[in-house]
Amino acid sequence: MNVVLAKSETRRVVSDIFTSVRDRLPGAGKVLDARLQAFEAYERAGLPHRRLEDWKYTDLRALMREVLPLAAAPDASALKRSEAALKAVSAVDAYRLVLVDGVFAPSLSSLKKLEAGVRVQTLRDVLEDSSNAARADLLENGVASGAMIALNAAMATDGVLITVGDGSVLAKPLHIVHVATRSAAASYTRSFLKLGKAAQVTLLESFVVAEGAKSHQVNDAVTISLGDNAHLQHVRLMADSADATNITTAIFTIGANARLATFNMTSGGGLSRYQGYLTFAGEGAEVNANGVNLLNGRQHADTTLFLDHAVPHCSSREVFRSVVDDRAHSVFQGRIIVQPDAQKTDAKMMTRALLLSDEAEADNKPELEIFADDVTCGHGATTGALDESLLFYLRARGLSEKEAQSLLIQAFVGEAIESIASDDLRELAVSTAERWLAARG
Amino acid sequence: MSLLEVKDLQVRVEDREILHGLSLTVNKGEVHAIMGPNGSGKSTLSHVIAGKPGYEVTGGEILFNGEDLLDMAPDERAAKGVFLAFQYPVEIPGVVTMNFLRTAYNAQRKARGESELMAPEFLKKVREVAKRLSIPQDMLKRGVNVGFSGGEKKRNEILQMALFEPSLCILDEMDSGLDIDALRIAADGVNALRSPGRAMVVITHYQRLLNYIVPDFVHVMSRGKVVKSGGKELALELEASGYAQFDDAA
Numbered sequence: 001m002n003v004v005l006a007k008s009e010t011r012r013v014v015s016d017i018f019t020s021v022r023d024r025l026p027g028a029g030k031v032l033d034a035r036l037q038a039f040e041a042y043e044r045a046g047l048p049h050r051r052l053e054d055w056k057y058t059d060l061r062a063l064m065r066e067v068l069p070l071a072a073a074p075d076a077s078a079l080k081r082s083e084a085a086l087k088a089v090s091a092v093d094a095y096r097l098v099l100v101d102g103v104f105a106p107s108l109s110s111l112k113k114l115e116a117g118v119r120v121q122t123l124r125d126v127l128e129d130s131s132n133a134a135r136a137d138l139l140e141n142g143v144a145s146g147a148m149i150a151l152n153a154a155m156a157t158d159g160v161l162i163t164v165g166d167g168s169v170l171a172k173p174l175h176i177v178h179v180a181t182r183s184a185a186a187s188y189t190r191s192f193l194k195l196g197k198a199a200q201v202t203l204l205e206s207f208v209v210a211e212g213a214k215s216h217q218v219n220d221a222v223t224i225s226l227g228d229n230a231h232l233q234h235v236r237l238m239a240d241s242a243d244a245t246n247i248t249t250a251i252f253t254i255g256a257n258a259r260l261a262t263f264n265m266t267s268g269g270g271l272s273r274y275q276g277y278l279t280f281a282g283e284g285a286e287v288n289a290n291g292v293n294l295l296n297g298r299q300h301a302d303t304t305l306f307l308d309h310a311v312p313h314c315s316s317r318e319v320f321r322s323v324v325d326d327r328a329h330s331v332f333q334g335r336i337i338v339q340p341d342a343q344k345t346d347a348k349m350m351t352r353a354l355l356l357s358d359e360a361e362a363d364n365k366p367e368l369e370i371f372a373d374d375v376t377c378g379h380g381a382t383t384g385a386l387d388e389s390l391l392f393y394l395r396a397r398g399l400s401e402k403e404a405q406s407l408l409i410q411a412f413v414g415e416a417i418e419s420i421a422s423d424d425l426r427e428l429a430v431s432t433a434e435r436w437l438a439a440r441g
Numbered sequence: 442m443s444l445l446e447v448k449d450l451q452v453r454v455e456d457r458e459i460l461h462g463l464s465l466t467v468n469k470g471e472v473h474a475i476m477g478p479n480g481s482g483k484s485t486l487s488h489v490i491a492g493k494p495g496y497e498v499t500g501g502e503i504l505f506n507g508e509d510l511l512d513m514a515p516d517e518r519a520a521k522g523v524f525l526a527f528q529y530p531v532e533i534p535g536v537v538t539m540n541f542l543r544t545a546y547n548a549q550r551k552a553r554g555e556s557e558l559m560a561p562e563f564l565k566k567v568r569e570v571a572k573r574l575s576i577p578q579d580m581l582k583r584g585v586n587v588g589f590s591g592g593e594k595k596r597n598e599i600l601q602m603a604l605f606e607p608s609l610c611i612l613d614e615m616d617s618g619l620d621i622d623a624l625r626i627a628a629d630g631v632n633a634l635r636s637p638g639r640a641m642v643v644i645t646h647y648q649r650l651l652n653y654i655v656p657d658f659v660h661v662m663s664r665g666k667v668v669k670s671g672g673k674e675l676a677l678e679l680e681a682s683g684y685a686q687f688d689d690a691a
Contacts, residue, residue, distance in 0.1 A: 411535025
């Protein structure tokens with residue numbers, strides 16, 4: 001234990017929530033100090049609330065109320081239950097990396113079969129290795145800020161660190177699966193993916209719940225960097241149980257001439273926030289950041305993207321679609337910043353919401369902050385109901401009201417799903433949407 | 442029993458009565474033309490038969506094979522054999538034409554308790570019909586009517602008519618927006634579907650269409666009623682004298 005920490009400990013009143021689990025959090029020395037500082041930052045701010053501009057539509061103090069105790073580490077029975085839950089997301093042939101209640105589960109993962117050029121470590125192993133004391137950087141949040149990412153840094157129990165070497169082209173997708181088996185408990189994971197120059201990777205992320213688990217909280221952070229000329233197809237499907245809370249922060253850094261296509265679909269979770277920070281770090285790069293919210297009941301789902309055109313000659317496209325039924329609430333906030341040097345930026349953002357009931361709510365907040373003068377930037381937002389004339393046309397051709405609605409909803413979200421280049425993953429997103437539609441009854 | 446019997450039909454849209462006691466009887470195998478000036482209620486009649494929302498039937502009835510049509514949802518009517526070829530077919534971006542055709546075809550079969558047709562079998566059927574109507578195959582892969590020309594949209598309606606094999610076809614202003622070549626192709630497609638088991642109601646403002654689709658009966662509508670009925674020669678008479686005489690009579 002170093003002096004800084006000892007001193008800070010005397011100064012701080014550290015909440016029970018942290019002290020009680022401190023011995024379960026990997027890392028000592030500078031790593032532990034970083035955790036303490038992060039926790040202090042969280043304590044100071046507390047859960048985000050509506051008076052914070054970035055959280056105005058998603059007041060966690062009202063919606064989440066409290067942070068649940070850390071989930072117990074998985075035992076044999078938790079792993080067994082996870083195995084059953086994994087079946088729901090095993091359709092795609094991939095290198096599976098499974099985190100159960102916030103802890104990497106080697107027995108459920110396909111670590112041994114990895115191909116050359118890719119290396120996977122666990123966050124726990126890296127932080128616990130005393131020769132890695134400097135790895136406190138793994139708990140830094142970069143451009144991301146706020147209480148929830150700070151809490152993640154303080155509490156992260158595990159995660160995966162994936163490194164893909166220069167020029168490596170992975171034949172199969174990497175698939176990170178989060179499984180929750182504990183009720184009324186929280187898990188904190190922090191993962192990293194680093195693509196070397198000209199590497200080509202597909203990354204799939206899924207969140208699933210084991211049978212019987214109720215009201216769990218997930219706080220996940222993923223930091224992704226693309227080397228120059230790298231290509232990444234990223235697909236995140238959040239189909240967690242309807243009583244789950246999911247707060248995820250994704251941080252992307254995009255190298256020169258790199259291509260990033262990232263797609264997030266939220267169809268599960270009672271309360272969720274997906275906040276993405278995307279930064280262009282090299283010229284000539286392209287980003288497609290698309291998303292779909294499919295919500296019903298009393299679900300609340302917030303997608304917030306911060307896109308920083310920090311360098312010239314990059315292009316970005318954001319297509320976001322939300323379908324909101326019953327009393328659900330969908331939020332999309334998209335901020336595009338074009339820095340003074342970022343000439344020849346080409347940025348477009350289009351968000352559309354479809355309200356299927358009178359009590360459904362959709363909030364769209366596009367923000368453009370442009371500091372360069374030679375750029376093409378645009379955004380658009382629409383909110384509306386299904387077009388009656390289209391519905392009648394389909395019904396006049398024999399489709400029932402539900403069938404006609406489903407077909408139009410599929411077409412509506414299809415515009416965002418189309419961007420997924422991998423046939424398997426696009427099919428997976430389409431079938432997730434179809435399941436949601438079928439469940440509307 | 443007549444295929445379609447419209448008896449003393451009265452229809453309102455919001456506070457305005459559009460049809461004031463319209464009657465029409467159509468038997469299998471017959472082709473009826475309904476002509477009339479703009480605003481006479483021709484399209485309203487076609488919409489009410491197909492079940493479009495927004496119309497209030499305040500009196501009269503519509504029987505289809507003796508059944509009360511007004512009691513049925515639009516999709517039930519379609520499954521029973523009612524087909525409306527739209528004056529302005531809508532564009533549905535993101536819904537691939539072939540997928541739409543199969544979904545609709547199988548929905549109708551399912552509603553009738555028939556087995557659904559498998560994809561390869563259906564594909565073959567669609568391709569044959571499309572070829573007959575000079576519909577390029579790539580149109581079937583595009584969104585429904587998206588980027589189609591006026592003629593292509595109308596041909597897509599006739600393609601559906603040919604696939605679904607309805608017993609009653611209502612063609613609402615099929616000639617609107619078509620040049621003479623497009624009209625001929627569309628009319629040939631319709632004529633190929635004339636059969637003893639099927640009736641057609643051709644709604645048109647102009648006599649021109651009836652040179653290509655020759656009707657058995659012509660009805661003149663004015664101010665929400667049929668004011669005169671006759672044979673195909675009535676259409677020519679109208680072409681010469683116009684609709685003004687009926688406006689006066691009404």
